[in-house]
Amino acid sequence: MPDATWTEIGSVDELKQRPLQQIVCGQTKLALSYKDGRFAAISGVCNHIGGPLGEGRLEGDYVVCPWHYWKFHHRTGQGEPGYEGDQVATYAVKVEDGRVFVDLTPVTKRQKLPKQSHPLARPIVRADGPVRVLGLATTAMTADQPRFSASDSLLEEALAYAHEHLQLDTQLIKLRDLSFRACEGFYSKAAEACTWPCSITQMDPTDQMDRVYEAVVHWADVILVSTPIRWGGASSLYYKMVERMNCIQNQETIANRHLLKNKVAAFIIMGGQDNVQGVAGQLMTFFAEVGCQFPQFPFIAHSRGWSAEDMERNNSEVQNSRELREGAQALVGRAAEMARLMVEGQLAMHPLARGGRKAHQLDSEPTG
Numbered sequence: 001m002p003d004a005t006w007t008e009i010g011s012v013d014e015l016k017q018r019p020l021q022q023i024v025c026g027q028t029k030l031a032l033s034y035k036d037g038r039f040a041a042i043s044g045v046c047n048h049i050g051g052p053l054g055e056g057r058l059e060g061d062y063v064v065c066p067w068h069y070w071k072f073h074h075r076t077g078q079g080e081p082g083y084e085g086d087q088v089a090t091y092a093v094k095v096e097d098g099r100v101f102v103d104l105t106p107v108t109k110r111q112k113l114p115k116q117s118h119p120l121a122r123p124i125v126r127a128d129g130p131v132r133v134l135g136l137a138t139t140a141m142t143a144d145q146p147r148f149s150a151s152d153s154l155l156e157e158a159l160a161y162a163h164e165h166l167q168l169d170t171q172l173i174k175l176r177d178l179s180f181r182a183c184e185g186f187y188s189k190a191a192e193a194c195t196w197p198c199s200i201t202q203m204d205p206t207d208q209m210d211r212v213y214e215a216v217v218h219w220a221d222v223i224l225v226s227t228p229i230r231w232g233g234a235s236s237l238y239y240k241m242v243e244r245m246n247c248i249q250n251q252e253t254i255a256n257r258h259l260l261k262n263k264v265a266a267f268i269i270m271g272g273q274d275n276v277q278g279v280a281g282q283l284m285t286f287f288a289e290v291g292c293q294f295p296q297f298p299f300i301a302h303s304r305g306w307s308a309e310d311m312e313r314n315n316s317e318v319q320n321s322r323e324l325r326e327g328a329q330a331l332v333g334r335a336a337e338m339a340r341l342m343v344e345g346q347l348a349m350h351p352l353a354r355g356g357r358k359a360h361q362l363d364s365e366p367t368g
């Protein structure tokens with residue numbers, strides 16, 4: 001008979017089928033490994049933000065967390081070389097009569113190394129000053145082979161007008177100048193696996209999406225997005241960006257945090273092809289879901305329609321259109337005015353129900 005402190009978790013034949021598995025014994029989650037003919041157990045809860053280690057994989061002697069890939073030795077519980085001080089609890093395991101037993105009193109305890117928080121994680125405090133307009137250009141082109149872009153040119157027109165005539169602060173980010181990874185769908189592993197700041201941003205210092213996050217979350221009052229129409233949708237870089245901005249929306253879901261409070265979004269949509277309405281719907285849906293406000297008439301657009309195949313004429317039409325240039329100026333003017341009202345607290349704040357999916361109030365960040 002086993003000692004009273006041992007808990008039976010299954011048969012050897014069954015448990016040795018998998019090199020790593022999550023075992024739950026009451027309140028205790030274990031990552032049980034089977035390697036070189038031996039069982040070992042460490043805590044099944046990752047030191048990072050609690051990912052299920054037993055659902056990861058065994059890579060050599062290390063258990064790799066499935067959420068953000070931290071590694072812990074499958075026997076000692078220690079982090080990988082250089083991070084040995086980051087350690088998850090270990091448990092004694094024994095085999096008797098073809099059955100596997102675990103002592104749920106840890107042999108070694110969990111230890112965490114102090115961590116530096118990412119700069120983007122700081123509180124969101126709006127610095128004093130005039131309304132700030134961020135232009136996000138999403139069209140793709142070879143950086144050292146520049147050409148005319150209808151969407152870029154109207155965005156630049158709007159920013160110049162905001163700076164020179166409205167005396168606002170402006171900033172332009174061209175997504176094509178940034179090197180950033182595609183969203184890897186951490187949210188699909190578990191809601192908590194999608195973090196703010198973005199998991200990729202925290203893990204990969206070479207990823208330049210942090211510049212967009214910094215500008216959108218910590219700097220801008222107005223977010224002015226320009227896009228071409230490509231096959232009836234926005235540009236591929238636009239979608240790549242907003243997929244990475246899932247972490248902003250996800251904070252509403254998992255932490256009741258509204259990171260884009262008091263922000264106004266507006267759009268410039270230019271296409272030789274048609275489907276302005278579809279693209280506008282895509283853009284507005286996303287920015288509505290991250291809690292942005294829209295001015296009246298929140299986008300300007302131009303399209304010559306489905307049968308217009310001579311794109312060079314589209315460019316010359318936009319270049320020569322005073323109406324579109326004035327439209328871009330008026331758009332940024334409307335958006336900035338809406339932002340001013342919000343920044344000055346002249347618009348009533350209402351409880352923010354999440355897109356009709358779950359009616360609860362969000363705790364917003366202080367905006368200073």
Ligand code: FES
Pocket residue numbers: 046047048049050051052065066067068069070
């Ligand atoms: S690496 Fe395990 S939870 Fe993030």
